[in-house]
Amino acid sequence: MEFIDYYGVLGVEPTADDKVIKTAYRKLGRKYHPDVSKLPDAAEQFKRLAEAYEVLHSAEKRAEYDAICAARRRGFSGRPDLQSHNGHNQNSHAYRQNVYQQNAAGPSDPATDQDFTAFFEAIFGASGARQRQQHRESFANDDVHPLNGADVEVEWPMMLEDTLQDKTQQIEFAIPVAMGQAPHTTTLKVTIPAGMRDGERIRLKGQGAAATRDHPRGDVYLIIRLLPHPLFDIDANNLLLTLPLAPWEAVLGAKITIPTLSGKIQLQIPANSQAGQRLRVRGKGLVRKTSIGDLIVSLSIVLPASVNESSHALWQQLAEHVNFDPRHEWERLR
Amino acid sequence: MTTYLELNATHLQLSAEELCQSANISPQTLLTLVEYDIAVPIAGSQPIQWVFQLSAVTRVQKATRLAHDLVMEWADLSLVMQLLDEIEQLRSENIQLKQRLARYGWSE
Numbered sequence: 001m002e003f004i005d006y007y008g009v010l011g012v013e014p015t016a017d018d019k020v021i022k023t024a025y026r027k028l029g030r031k032y033h034p035d036v037s038k039l040p041d042a043a044e045q046f047k048r049l050a051e052a053y054e055v056l057h058s059a060e061k062r063a064e065y066d067a068i069c070a071a072r073r074r075g076f077s078g079r080p081d082l083q084s085h086n087g088h089n090q091n092s093h094a095y096r097q098n099v100y101q102q103n104a105a106g107p108s109d110p111a112t113d114q115d116f117t118a119f120f121e122a123i124f125g126a127s128g129a130r131q132r133q134q135h136r137e138s139f140a141n142d143d144v145h146p147l148n149g150a151d152v153e154v155e156w157p158m159m160l161e162d163t164l165q166d167k168t169q170q171i172e173f174a175i176p177v178a179m180g181q182a183p184h185t186t187t188l189k190v191t192i193p194a195g196m197r198d199g200e201r202i203r204l205k206g207q208g209a210a211a212t213r214d215h216p217r218g219d220v221y222l223i224i225r226l227l228p229h230p231l232f233d234i235d236a237n238n239l240l241l242t243l244p245l246a247p248w249e250a251v252l253g254a255k256i257t258i259p260t261l262s263g264k265i266q267l268q269i270p271a272n273s274q275a276g277q278r279l280r281v282r283g284k285g286l287v288r289k290t291s292i293g294d295l296i297v298s299l300s301i302v303l304p305a306s307v308n309e310s311s312h313a314l315w316q317q318l319a320e321h322v323n324f325d326p327r328h329e330w331e332r333l334r
Numbered sequence: 335m336t337t338y339l340e341l342n343a344t345h346l347q348l349s350a351e352e353l354c355q356s357a358n359i360s361p362q363t364l365l366t367l368v369e370y371d372i373a374v375p376i377a378g379s380q381p382i383q384w385v386f387q388l389s390a391v392t393r394v395q396k397a398t399r400l401a402h403d404l405v406m407e408w409a410d411l412s413l414v415m416q417l418l419d420e421i422e423q424l425r426s427e428n429i430q431l432k433q434r435l436a437r438y439g440w441s442e
Contacts, residue, residue, distance in 0.1 A: 022405070025405075026404060026405060029403060029404045030404060033399075033400065033403055033404060035396050035399055035400055035418075036400070036414075036418065046403070050403065148355070151356060193346075199389070200388075200389075201346075201387075201388035201389060202345050202346060202388070203345050203346070203348070203388050204345065205345070219356065221388065221391070228433065233430060233433055233434050233437075234430065235430070240434065242434075242437045242438070300438065
């Protein structure tokens with residue numbers, strides 16, 4: 001078993017007082033808490049940090065840990081004697097089940113999926129771990145029974161086109177059964193209402209994991225994930241489309257067929273349009289519960305990738321005959 | 335076997351009691367979270383009538399994790415949640431804007 005230097009984890013001296021330990025924990029906690037940090041190993045780092053704080057902020061646990069450190073320095077193997085902390089370890093299996101059922105009472109909790117290190121459990125046993133769990137659950141509702149079935153979250157990808165009207169979808173997902181057993185696959189046909197946004201949720205009450213005895217089943221939360229569209233971007237209720245135009249289409253005006261989520265339409269481009277200019281097509285945006293957004297068409301002027309000899313001559317004529325300085329604004333700024 | 339489900343409004347929102355059950359918090363904690371604007375009911379003037387969006391479940395769970403793990407006061411937590419919301423919104427806008435810029439041939 002690997003010895004863990006809890007003082008090193010928190011970056012404090014073994015002589016540090018409670019205040020220093022608490023300050024170090026809060027400082028590193030802000031950096032590594034999985035709800036705040038985007039670091040890839042944040043969850044793992046935070047677990048080690050929380051374990052170190054768990055030991056060092058409790059006078060009793062810290063004294064026990066310090067005694068092991070002292071014995072280690074005297075040349076003792078450092079491996080704590082499991083039997084001498086007995087009573088805890090006999091309960092270890094029961095503790096694991098308890099944690100599982102607590103988790104089953106609600107959606108999983110990244111910071112509390114406590115797997116204390118073997119080192120921690122060897123010293124303090126399962127009851128040490130359980131004390132921490134109980135402390136954390138000081139928010140918990142006494143009426144909530146841990147025997148309720150687990151909630152299940154299912155991310156459901158949808159195309160933008162499918163949000164325009166109610167859409168019946170067949171949804172298949174796995175429901176956890178119990179530790180060590182294969183998940184149970186459930187299939188539901190659900191009519192997803194029009195106008196769902198990315199990240200919005202639908203609760204399928206009582207469709208989650210089965211409960212113990214007469215307790216209610218958990219719920220399933222469908223989390224809508226709108227897939228990026230190859231042509232359209234989203235801005236609140238509006239859809240954005242970038243429309244490439246040839247320079248002569250922008251200058252002379254044109255009638256152009258453009259895509260919308262519900263089919264193609266003809267759009268009149270006014271003469272003398274500029275790049276970046278926006279045209280609004282009412283009612284062709286996203287459908288929401290109480291309104292329909294617009295399609296905003298943003299004009300982009302593109303040039304041919306290559307120019308042949310005759311085209312080159314025409315551009316040359318333009319350059320010679322048109323009195324146009326595209327940088328005339330700069331004159332004012334000098 | 336395929337089960338057919340009829341959806342209604344209750345599939346898109348939660349009562350206060352359901353929120354407490356789903357997020358595994360006490361009613362007293364919920365009152366405090368509402369007092370500090372960490373959980374915001376979308377309807378109902380009295381706690382018994384409160385209605386929440388479903389996203390309140392994960393929000394409340396995140397808030398209680400942070401409060402415990404980082405040993406935070408409710409007022410500090412309220413500010414932290416507000417700033418985390420803003421970061422999330424800015425990240426999302428950033429992704430959207432990068433997608434739009436990519437349509438003009440710009441990339442990092």
